[in-house]
Amino acid sequence: MPNIILVDDEKMLLDSLSRYIQKELPDFNLCGCFYDGQEALDFLLQNTPHGIDVVLTDICMSPMDGLELAREICNRMPHCVVIILSGFSEFEYAQKAISYNVFHYMLKPIDYRELKKVLTEAAATAASRRQPPRFDLTEEAAEVFFVDLFFGSIFSLKDLRERFAALHFPFELDESEGCLVKLSLDEHSLDISLHYEIDRLVVSLKNALNFSIPDTCFYFMRKAAFDYYYVAVGSRLPDSRDIARLRNNIREFLSLECSVDLYHHFQSLKDLIQKKKPVPVPGAENSATNDNDALIQKAISYIEENYSQDLSRETVADAVYLSPSHFSFLFKQKTGLGFMDYLTNVRMQKAIELLKTHMRINDIAEKVGYQNRNRFTINFRQYTSYTPTEYRRHILSMEDTPDER
Numbered sequence: 287m288p289n290i291i292l293v294d295d296e297k298m299l300l301d302s303l304s305r306y307i308q309k310e311l312p313d314f315n316l317c318g319c320f321y322d323g324q325e326a327l328d329f330l331l332q333n334t335p336h337g338i339d340v341v342l343t344d345i346c347m348s349p350m351d352g353l354e355l356a357r358e359i360c361n362r363m364p365h366c367v368v369i370i371l372s373g374f375s376e377f378e379y380a381q382k383a384i385s386y387n388v389f390h391y392m393l394k395p396i397d398y399r400e401l402k403k404v405l406t407e408a409a410a411t412a413a414s415r416r417q418p419p420r421f422d423l424t425e426e427a428a429e430v431f432f433v434d435l436f437f438g439s440i441f442s443l444k445d446l447r448e449r450f451a452a453l454h455f456p457f458e459l460d461e462s463e464g465c466l467v468k469l470s471l472d473e474h475s476l477d478i479s480l481h482y483e484i485d486r487l488v489v490s491l492k493n494a495l496n497f498s499i500p501d502t503c504f505y506f507m508r509k510a511a512f513d514y515y516y517v518a519v520g521s522r523l524p525d526s527r528d529i530a531r532l533r534n535n536i537r538e539f540l541s542l543e544c545s546v547d548l549y550h551h552f553q554s555l556k557d558l559i560q561k562k563k564p565v566p567v568p569g570a571e572n573s574a575t576n577d578n579d580a581l582i583q584k585a586i587s588y589i590e591e592n593y594s595q596d597l598s599r600e601t602v603a604d605a606v607y608l609s610p611s612h613f614s615f616l617f618k619q620k621t622g623l624g625f626m627d628y629l630t631n632v633r634m635q636k637a638i639e640l641l642k643t644h645m646r647i648n649d650i651a652e653k654v655g656y657q658n659r660n661r662f663t664i665n666f667r668q669y670t671s672y673t674p675t676e677y678r679r680h681i682l683s684m685e686d687t688p689d690e691r
Contacts, residue, residue, distance in 0.1 A: 288409040291318045293326040293343035293355065294371065299394075303342065306398060311405060314340075323350030327358055330366075338366055339412035340405065345372045360387045365415040367408040371396070387493070425506065426615040427453055432507045432517045433612070435558050436466070436550075439578075446559050456503065457519055462555045464519035465548050467495070467504070469536075471512045472543035488609055490540055492516065497539075498532040499524050510607045519555075524548060581606050582620040585613070586628075593632050594655045599625045629655075634669040637662070642682060647674045 290307065294300045300319050307316050317338060320326040327350065330338055341359060345352040356368045364387070373394040389411060390404045431449055433439075440446050450459050469491055488506050491514055495504040502520030509515070518524065524532070529546045536542050552558060588605045589597065602625065603613035617625055633654040640650045651662035651674075666674050670681075678684040 287313055287315045288339040288412055289315045289317045289337055290340040290342065290405070291320065291326060291329065291338055292316070293320045293323060293341065293347070293352065295321050295344065295347045297321075299344075299396075303396075306401075307405075310398075310402060314405065314409070322347040323352060323355035327355055330359070330363065338363075340367045340369065340408045342369045342405075343371065345370060356388050365412065367412045367415070369404060369408060426611045428505045429507060429609065429612040430615055432505055433578075435555065436507065436517075440559055443556060443559060446556065450555070455519075459555060462519050463521075463523070463551075463553050464517060464555075465523055465551045466507070467516045467518050467524070468547045468549060469514045469516070470545045470547070471514070472545075488514065488611075491536070494532065494536050494539060498535045499528045506609060508607065508612070509604075509609050523551065578616050579620065581608065582616055585617060586621075589629055589632055593629065593636060594653055597629060597655065630665055630669070634666060637666060637674070638670070638677070641674060641678055642684075650674065 292300055292303050292307075294303070300321070304316060304319055307314050318326075318329055320329065323343065326341065326343065330341075341355070343352040343355055352370055352372075356370065359366050359368055367389045368387075369390045369392060370388050371392050371394060389408050392401065392404065431453055434449075435446070440449060447459065455462075488509070492504055492506055495502075495516060495518075499518075499520075501522070502518050502524070505517045505519075507515045507517050529548075532546055533544060536544050585602050585606050588602055599614060600610050603610045606613065608616070614625060617623075617628070621628055623631070633656070636654045637650055640653060641647075645653070648659055651657075651659045654662070656662035656665075663673055666672070666677070670677055672680065
C-alpha cells in the first residue's frame with residue numbers, strides 16, 4: 287500500500303484532497319496533511335524518511351515552497367515521487383520542477399479524474415524505485431559506449447555483445463530499436479539562459495525527453511556547439527506529435543527554443559556495427575576528430591596554451607565538443623590523471639621554469655593561473671615539498687628578489 291502525504295496552505299483544498307483519496311483511492315495510505323513545505327520535510331526526515339512513496343504538493347507556500355521541498359526530496363529521498371500542484375497556467379516554475387525530477391505537474395483547479403490516473407502511475411513508479419537496482423549503468427559509461435558504437439570503435443558482434451552485457455541496459459540487444467535525436471538549441475534563447483551549466487543542461491534536456499516521450503530510453507551521446515545528441519531506444523520511435531510536445535515542453539520548462547531532428551533509425555544496435563565506416567553523425571565535422579586519442583590530445587594542447595587562464599573542466603570539454611562527464615572519463619582513461627590534477631601539474635612545471643628567472647613570486651603565481659598566492663604556495667609545496675621561496679634558495683641556490691624580502 288503506497289504511503290502519501292498532502293502539502294498545501296489552502297485548508298479547503300487540503301480537506302477536499304484528503305476526502306477524495308480516502309474515498310476513491312482506498313489502496314493509498316494517507317499519512318499526513320501539511321500547510322507548508324517545511325512541516326512536510328520535517329515529517330519526512332524525522333518520522334518516516336523511507337516510508338513515504340508519494341508527495342502531492344502545492345508550489346506557493348511559506349516558509350518553504352513546493353519547489354524547495356521537491357529539491358530536498360530529490361537530494362535526500364530519491365525513491366519518493368513528487369507531484370506538483372500550481373495555479374500558474376503559464377508553467378512559470380516548471381523548468382525547476384524538471385531539474386528536481388518532479389514526476390508530474392498539475393494545474394489548479396484539479397481534474398480529479400486526471401489526479402486518480404497520475405497518483406496510480408506515481409504509486410507504480412515509487413514501487414519500482416524501491417526495488418533493488420537491476421543494473422549499474424552510469425551516464426559516463428553509456429556515453430562512451432554509444433560514442434564508440436556510432437563512431438566505429440566496436441568492430442564485431444562479439445565485441446558489441448560483451449560491451450552491452452557489461453553495462454546491463456534495461457532492454458535486450460535483440461530488442462533495441464531506436465534512432466539518434468538531435469536537439470539544436472537556438473543560440474539567442476540559450477544566451478539568455480546562461481545560468482545553465484553544461485552538465486545541468488544535458489540532464490535537463492534528458493528529463494524533458496523522458497517527460498515528453500514516455501516508454502523510451504534516452505542516453506546522452508555528445509555535444510557539438512549548440513547541438514545535443516541523444517540515443518533513443520524504445521518500443522516505438524518518436525513521431526511528429528512527440529516532437530511537437532517535446533519542443534513545447536523545452537520552451538515552457540527550460541525557456542529555450544530548439545529544433546528536433548531524428549537520424550539513423552536502426553532496428554537493433556547490431557545494425558551499427560555492420561557498416562564499414564563510422565555512422566556519419568550530423569555535426570561531427572565541428573569536432574577536430576572522432577578519435578578519442580586525438581580529442582584528448584587536443585584537450586592537452588588547449589590546456590598547455592591556456593593554463594594561465596581560469597580554466598575549468600567545462601571550458602576544456604566544450605573546446606573539444608565533449609560533455610564534461612564524458613571528457614572526465616576519457617581524460618583520466620588516457621592520461622591516468624583527473625583534469626584538475628593534470629592542470630595543476632602543468633602549472634607547477636611552468637612555475638618551476640619561471641622561478642629560474644628573477645620574476646616576483648606573486649607575478650609567477652598570476653602567470654600560471656593563480657589569483658591567490660596562498661593557493662599557489664599550497665599547491666607548489668604539495669608538488670615539490672618546498673615553498674616557492676624555499677625552492678629558489680635550496681634547489682636553485684638563488685637569492686630572493688629585493689621586493690620579495
